[in-house]
Amino acid sequence: MEPSILKNIVKSRGLRQSGQRDLVMETFFKQKGHISAEELLSQVRIKDKRVGLTTIYRTLKLLTQCGLAVERKFNRQESTFEPARRGQHHDHLICLSCGRISEFENKSIETLQEDVAREHGFFITHHVLELYGYCLKCSKKSEKKSNTR
């Protein structure tokens, strides 16, 4: 899916195709979840040890600018990136224990957001909705622990 779009963008912007960039992009789109620059680097370095962090950042920036990647900052300092899926907005559940990130979509919430915006004379371009807490697995674990205590 992505490769052709990518090649067009690379061409139309007068950019060059390069081995490193191809590898970074390929690796990025192969994984599905949220990945940090550092994590992507170590994935990429499995195939080519010479790639630098700078190239990772530059490629991710390029992808983000083209709308092919989305940058997010959850809890932490560091950014994570995920492949953009056209027209498919979604929000996130972030487990504070295991760090797992799941996604959800809820049209009713978005409608209510628009209502809020209207009341405030505000025009929404985008939003961030992140639910922090504990996933099923981690809730069960801590339940067990507190029972046997």
Add this chain to the structure above:
Amino acid sequence: MEPSILKNIVKSRGLRQSGQRDLVMETFFKQKGHISAEELLSQVRIKDKRVGLTTIYRTLKLLTQCGLAVERKFNRQESTFEPARRGQHHDHLICLSCGRISEFENKSIETLQEDVAREHGFFITHHVLELYGYCLKCSKKSEKKSNTR
């Protein structure tokens, strides 16, 4: 309101009362909105030029740990802090043009969030809902500009 709570915390933790910390806290609770460490420093330095950024960060951390302040990261790298109001959760509208932050509360959205969490077997501890876009003033400005163009 806050001073007594503060003094109790300071006492109960074996901390000392100090001029700088008092000034930082006083300045912080006097303003209502969202303020960055850097901004708070310049406010504080109006009254006492010798206070350092370190003290600001240390005091804000203390307040955050005590639950008297809430740290938020909107768009940018830098954190902003706001006085916590007990039991009063609210979410934010952030104008991308003028940077103004307004607040709202919407129980229906929160109920829907709980529904989503239940579906995923997820236990929510807290959430972040930020609506980015343009406030009324800024929308009007850009409208004018594009009309006269």
Add this chain to the structure above:
DNA sequence: TTTAGTGCAAACTCTTTGCAGCTAA
């Protein structure tokens, strides 16, 4: 007198930039 608090400078984390060499077109 003791020990927490302070400011400075240095360190740290994550990200970006300058630069000289490299390489696709």
Add this chain to the structure above:
DNA sequence: TTAGCTGCAAAGAGTTTGCACTAAA
């Protein structure tokens, strides 16, 4: 041949930490 691409090292921004000094109790 000529730009864009690269990795490295250095620089940035925001925040934290080590340290010697100061000051509250």
